[in-house]
Amino acid sequence: MNKKNEQLSRRARYKSVAPGGFVSRNYVNDNENKNNNSDTIRRTAPKRSRYNEIEEDKNTQRVYKRNSQNRPVNNNLTKKEDKRNIAKKRISKPNKPRKNKKWLAALIKYCLYLASIGTIALFLICVYWIYQAPEFNSSLLDNNNRTIVYDINDKEVAKLGNKIGDNAEMSEVPQQMQDAILATEDNRFFEHGAVDYRRLVGAIFSNITSGFGSQGASTISQQLIKRIFLDDNKHIKRKVQEAYLAYKLEQNYDKETIFNMYINRIYYSDGVYGLKTAANYYYGKELSALSLPQTALLAGIPQQPNGYNPYDHPENAKKRRDTVLYLMKYHGKISEEEANAAEQVDITDGLVRRDSSNRFILSSEFDESLTAYMSQVAMELRNSKEYRNYDGDVLNLGLKVYTNLDTNIQKSVYNSMANNSVGIKNSSDIAMVVLNNENSGVSALYGGRNFKFGGFNYATQAKLQPGSSIKPILAYGPAVEYLGWATNQMIEDKKIPGSEIQNWDRKYHGNVTMNYALMMSFNIPAIKTYQAVGFNNIRKYANSVGLEVTDDSITTPIGGSADGYSPLQMAGAYVPFSNGGYYATPKTVRKVFDNEGFEIASFNSNDRKQVIKDTTAYIMTSMLRNVISGTAQYSAVGGVDMGVKTGTTTFSVSEAEKFGFDVDNYSKDSWVIGYTSKYTMAVWQGFDTIDDNKKFMTSQDNVKTQMLYKTNMQSIARLYPPKAFTAPNNVGTYNGGLKVLTNEEKSQLEAQARKEEEAKKEEENKKAAEAEKNNNSTNNSNNRNNDTATINSRNTTNNSNNGG
The missing domain is CATH 1.10.3810.10 (Biosynthetic peptidoglycan transglycosylase-like)
Structure with a gap:
């Protein structure tokens, strides 16, 4: 039978059927010549089930894949035939399944759903915020809500604001x-609505x-x-x-x-x-x-x-x-x-000239003695986290401000300068700060002579060289804290090679104890101590008590560095000596309520924490007590347990040459910082700028700084009698110096104390025995004397009788 007319089997037929129901013209039996495509039979494909269509697609793909791999290139094809074959291949290639895009519709639907919920939620939140809004009260348009200030006893003392x-x-x-x-x-104000x-x-x-x-x-x-x-x-x-x-x-x-x-x-x-x-x-x-x-x-x-x-x-x-x-x-x-x-017009053209004496229009209401304190309250409010970016006047927000102000101490501090009871010279200025040792709250402030509200406050804003008053902070305190030095630690006081620094008495004293060096405020031992502790520890200690130290120069521990501190900062740094080692940021404000009566939490934060050991605090106090017998003799307050430190600064060479100052005997800053168990006080006397040959202080002026301190601390002690400082259990005297005792040293001291107690009892028993022996001897003598007297009396009587 002619293979051209041979009936194809079902399987062969299905292999040759291309999509669309036609037998592929390119189908060739595997046993025939693969290049012979003239006998391809066009037939109508029988009806097929969906299953058969799928199977057919798969088989067709396999056939054409195999044909494309095995078919030799026929270079005899005409251009028309070649295009026809390409078209056949395109027809026979199965369609790719369409991607399912239902997820996109679902996503859009989900987003619209969320947007609807968000819009409703935002609307409800806005309604709630509007409900919380202050009531629109037209009377407030004509009134002004000033700030009310209260003292430590919650008594109203001032109205601030304009x-x-x-x-x-x-x-x-x-x-x-x-x-x-x-x-x-x-x-467009006159064209649009409210928004x-x-x-x-x-x-x-x-x-x-x-x-x-x-x-x-x-x-x-x-x-x-x-x-x-x-x-x-x-x-x-x-x-x-x-x-x-x-x-x-x-x-x-x-x-x-x-x-x-x-x-x-x-x-x-x-x-x-x-x-x-x-x-x-x-x-x-x-x-x-x-x-x-x-x-x-x-x-x-x-x-x-x-x-x-x-x-x-x-x-x-x-x-x-x-x-x-x-x-x-x-x-x-x-x-x-x-x-x-x-x-082109200068900004100062026509501007009224003003200085600190006539700046700020003020209609606040408070006693004159509170001026510096209220100015600091305003500054703390304006610089606070809550209001530092406020463009208006924070004092007109109707706040209620509760402060650490003690009006009794404040009036005493103010009056001490208003009356000038100690005779401070007119050319120098004064700043004073009193802190409560419990929380470093500012009990009183004196910001300078003729201080005006909003003016420059020497007590809180000045950056001054502290002189020797910094030695406990940048030398001896860190040595006790980090090196464990005792009060009798020996320090060599002799000339520092390559330096012209001297002690205030222009002498060197050989080996001296830390206690004596601090008591007499020698410079060389302070520098040697500073170097022994190391700058990193010094800076760490200073930062813990609120002072930033950036200058690692040889004069830093004696108060001659580029760093300057205010009386407020210095008083705050001394507070830990008084209370067992606790520091808190000094502040006037203790809590604030807004005009609706809600407390503003940021003002009530408490950063009080222990920054030095209680042992360090007591050892430093024990040495600072002794300063009263040294450089601070005129600061002593009778019957009050108190630590105190003085400090002075000298003029630069250029200042001395310009104004003819005696650098050995004149000073430009004078300090006294001291504390009881209840309050810490810093007093500064000095000058804003050195622009006059009268702006200097003699040793007598420095004495008056101490007297001003004494006057105020005496008044504070009368108002609030302090307790004596008590030593921690692990602090004691060992080999003549006060220190933190080791267990071995404690045992030695306990054994020594027992021996001393036994010796004392033995001595007391010996004295008692001798006293008893003496008493017995005295009694026997008295008895003999009594017997003799009796016999003599009898003889006298007998003689008398005989003579009668």
Whole structure:
């Protein structure tokens, strides 16, 4: 039979059937010539089940895979036939299964579901925040919430903050000033509602790209609300409440009234509130008399009142003024020529000259004796974690501030200088600090002569060379703490090679004990001790008591380094000697409540911890007691157990040559720092700047520093009688020095004490025996004398009878 016409078997037929129901033209029996494709039969494929179709697809793939591997290249095919074969192969290739895209639809659905839940949750949170918002009280728009201050006994002692200044009517505000404020703060104020959604969208985009808080969108209405009802923290909750209350504001007042209230409530630094008051404070002018540059500066200051204060930050103030001028030009309020001309004007042009004596407009209420203390309270509030970024005046937030102030001690400290009972010379200044040893709370402050609220506080802000008063902190304290030195540790006092440093008496004393070196305040032993301890340990010790040491020079342990410390810092560093080794950051504020009565937790934090051993504290106290017999004789308070240290600093060579000072006998700083078991006090006498040949102190002036300390510590001791210091159990005297005892040393001392007790008892028994023997002898003698007297009496009687 002709193989061309031979009937194909079922299996062969199925192999030759390509997708689409046609027998492949390329099918060739395996036993035939594989290049012969002319006998391919076109047939209609029989009906097949789905299973057969799948099997067919698989078989077809296997056939064509095998054919493609075994078929030789036929170079005799025409171009048309070659294209036809390629097309056949494309037809016969099975389709790839489509990827399942149901997961994408599920993901979109899930995201929409989450977005819906998130939107609802955000809406509910916003409703809750609005519910928590302060009540809109129109009476607050005309009042001012000042800060109330309480002393250690929770008694009200002060009201801090400023009442609103002179109100300006809109008719008094020139159009140029209105244009400057609107161009800077809210150019579309009279066009939009309580919230400017156009600016809001831009601010949201900026905050997403640059971080939250990078750009604000608060309208003038929102800013007014923030200053009256809310704080200045940039969080979403506050912004929601701000927007809500702004709507309430605009429901009750028209735009012009709101703008008028705003310009009268703006804060301008230095305790200045209101545009009209600011014009008079900074320029001594009415609003109508201000020039364009002056107008621009006043319009720009409220964004960051303290940062743009022209007295403190003239460069920042100029940049801000020029920004306002640019915005006025951008919004068409002034011409480019006017803007350029105004930018060329010096920032101090027309500015009223002011110094610390006439800075800050203050309407606070407190006794004059509390001025320095209240100024420090304000500083702690402004520098706190809670309010350091607040642009307004924190004192006008209606806070309730509870302090460590002891009014009795404060008045005593203030009066000691108001009366000048010890005769401090007029050319020198004074600073004093009293700390409560229990928590380092500031009980009293004296910030300097003629101190004004907000002025420079010598007690807390000055960075002064401490002289020899630093020796317990940077030499002997660390030696006891880290090296275990006893009070009788021998230190060589002789000239340091390559150095001209001398002791105050210009002598060297050979080997001296640590106790004697501290008592007499010798310089050389302090330096030798500092070197023995090592700078790393010195720095570690100093940091633990609140002092930063950066200068590792040879004069550091004697108070002549580049590092300077305030009386507050020095007093804080001495406190651990008084209470068994505990240090806490000295502060005036102990707790704060906001205007809604909620406590602000950050002010109530307690960092008190033990930083040195109780043994170190007592050994140092035992030596500092003895300083009263050395360099601090005029500091002694009768009947009071107290440690104390003095210190002085000398003039530089250039200062001495310029003003003719005697460097051997004159000093520029004089210190006394001492403590009882209850309070620590630091007293400093010195000069702000050395610019006069009268600014020096003699040894007699240094004595008066001690007398001022004595006067105040005596008064404190009368108010609060201190207890005597007691030694820890493991501190005792060994070989003539006080030290921390080892177990072996304790055993030796106990054995020695037993021997001494036995010897004492033996001596007492011996004395008792001798006394008893003496008593018996005396009794026998008396008895003999009595017998003789009796016989003589009888003989006399007999003789008398015989004579009668």
